[in-house]
Amino acid sequence: MPQHFDAIVIGTGQGGSPLAVRLGENGRKTAVIERATFGGTCVNVGCTPTKAYVASARAAHVARHAAAWGVQITGDITVDLARVKARKDEIIGQSRRGVEKWLRGATNVSVFNGHARFAGAHSVRIEARDGQPAQDLEADEIFINTGTRPVIPTLPGIEDIRYFTNSTLLDLTTLPEHLVVVGASYIALEFAQVFRRFGSRVTVIVRGERVLTREDADFAKSLQDVFVREGIEFRFGANPTRLEALGGRGGDGTAVRVHLAGDAPPLDASHLLFATGRRPNTDDLGLDAAGIEVDKHGLIPVDGELRTKVPGVWAIGDVNGRGAFTHTSYDDFQVVAANLFEAERTGERRSVDGRTMVYAVFVDPPLARVGMSETEVRQSGRKALIATMPMSRVGRAREKGETAGFMKTLVDADTKQILGATILGVDGDEAIHTIIDTIKAGAPYTTLMRAMHIHPTISELIPTLLEGLKPMV
Template sequence: MPQHFDAIVIGTGQGGAPLAVRLGKSGRETAVVERGAFGGTCVNVGCTPTKSYVASARAAHVARHAADLGVQISGTIAVDLAAVKARKDKIIGGSRDGVEKWLRGADNVTVFQGHARFTGPHSLAISTPDDTPLTELSADEIFINTGMRAVVPPLPGLERIRFYTNSSLLELTELPAHLVIVGASYIALEFAQIFRRFGSRVTVLVRGERILSREDADFAESVHTVLAREGVEFMFGVQPSRVEPHPHHENDVCIGFEQNIPALEASHLLFATGREPNTDDLGLDAAGIQTDRHGIIPVDGQLRTNVPGVWAIGDVNGRGAFTHTSYDDFQIVAANLLDGGVRSGVRSGMHSGARSDEDSGMHSGSRSADTRIMAYAVFVDPPLARVGMSEAQVRESGRDALIATMPMTRVGRARERGETDGFMKALVDAQTQQILGAAIHGIEGDEAIHTFIDMMTAGAPYPVLQYAMHIHPTISELVPTLLDGLKPLK
């Protein structure tokens, strides 16, 4: 007979862990199942470790250019990758242990370690690597938060070589002599700059004619200019067709191309060609839970799947695939299910879900992912941050719009720091004065973009931001000046 709970959360990522705790606080007897490391992608192989590497890489870069600011540093600037990794491991270890301790100490929460597979719409079997007997669980409410993993293209010869993904590259303790990266989007470019600043030769293989194909061409060119100036090499319009071991250098790789160009030699090969959801081994068919052809679980605005009483949050639902969207997914579910919104799939006799103010941290009532304004950043240095619509999307919409751009050379803070790469852009609706979108490639752009995010979330017209008094000298103080330059989008 399955052990019955009021709720089960599968996965302890940035949506699943806080949701399990909130469900327990609401009075629901909650099971949380984790088959790997607590904390999910962000804590273990995503944001936390990579941004610790970004910090180390920036420190090396600043030290090499200290003389530009009148600071003399003698000797060669070198990076000890083993020490960088040790620092990273300490940071993620603390975060991972903190998540596990938080869950194990939460009211009404029981932690199971193992792999969960659906055996029915509201039942699961939990298996462990040591082949202990299956643990069977059932619940009225089930929440899937199993994240994504890196995609490795099926190239001929792959089984004969050593290659890396974003996860395994973080385990290196010696710098690559020549790192070749397949892919030209966010993860690829962050690693490209990191390892170039560490001291490796880096080559990025780009299938198309520019990097960041989903961004406006001017921002893609701006990022490319910075990375190329730092020594990152780019090969455009190339597609790897095969890989094989180097005939003379052990562990090195030779990469062949569809195009008639010489093979490329690399000491290390990183695939950053996309990610796929961890849904193929969940037994979703047994539950009747639908997926699309990519394995994504479609959900409605309240993140409900096609099966009543089953939700999908985080990367697996295709609604963002960022840490902040995963956490917002948690807040949406909690607001609707626990804070006065819709409650479905709850058996009679359950607690009402009453909460204290300290439990909440969100508005009660109905919330929807359908009204969420997408925002994100690419953590190259300087970062590229964006919210809402791009210029290309606004043009495609055909609406009457205004646009403004401003180079970072006009920003006092950027000049004082000696970091004037990039520019700002804003787009607004000419009729409603609503901000449609904004992007910043520049120093502290990942923070300054929040001035736009907050205004757009509040639904405030752009003059509210245009006439705001900001502190000098900051990056954000030039946002009102940027809006002073709005002109028709032609």
């Protein structure tokens, strides 16, 4: 007979873990199932390890350029990747152990290790990792939080080479001589800059004519210029057609020749990284048995309250197509929990339908975005105001010696509501929150423009930026 629970949570990512605990705290007998490592993508192969690498890379970069701040460092600056990895592993371990301890100690929560597959709309079979017999569970409420994995393109020769993803590249203990990155979006650019600052030669293969196609062209070009100054090479309009192993030239079987379309010369890489997107982990969950459909990308359609078409089943986090970030996954948890446990008392139901998208690209300087881009505003046809300001006008940026980038904001000319903003510049990932909060509050841009900010900070120039709004033509 299946074990009966009030709720089952599949996955322990940034949405699933706190939801399992909240369910238990509210008297729900809850099962939480993890087939791999606790903490999900963010803790294990996403935010936590990559930002640890970003920090190490920045330390090396600052040390190499210390003379610009009047600091003399003698000798070559080198990076011990094994020590960088060890530091990263310790940070991951602390977080992973913390999540597991939290879940195992939570009230009314039972933790299961293994691969969960639906056996019906409200039943799950767990295939244990350690060879133990399968276990059958059932529950009135099931929450899917299984995350994503890297997309690997289908290319001739790929079965004959050793390639890397954002996960496996983090296992290296020796620096690549020449890292070739296929892809030009967030993950690709973060790794490109990190390993260039570590000391590797880095070439980025871009299928189109520019990086970061989701952003306005001026921001993409500005960031590209930063990368070129740091010695990162780009191959634009390049389409890999075939991969060829180069025997022992990489020392560990990693050397690859990347053949490109047309007359473009091939690239020889000591290490090849594919950063060509991610796909949801939904194809091995037995969703057909539950009557749960997915779209052409493998995403589970949900309504504004994150419910699937099957009553009593929710999908949260990266698998639902409502945002592929840690903060959107956590917000999913907050929406679901509020509707389950607070709506009756408050009379208010929460929805992700009106959520303003926010994110950052954690390159250096970071690029942070909230709401609409200039391109999107122009496509909407609405009457708008626009303002831009170079980071060279920001006193704190000049004092830090980091003036690359600029700010841009867009405002609805009639309602005075901020439509969106992007900041490419030092501490932009923090400064953007003043605009995020203003948008969330539904306040006109004048509220932020008239606020008194602390000097000297990056944020203090945002009111000045808003003072420069002009009609967009």
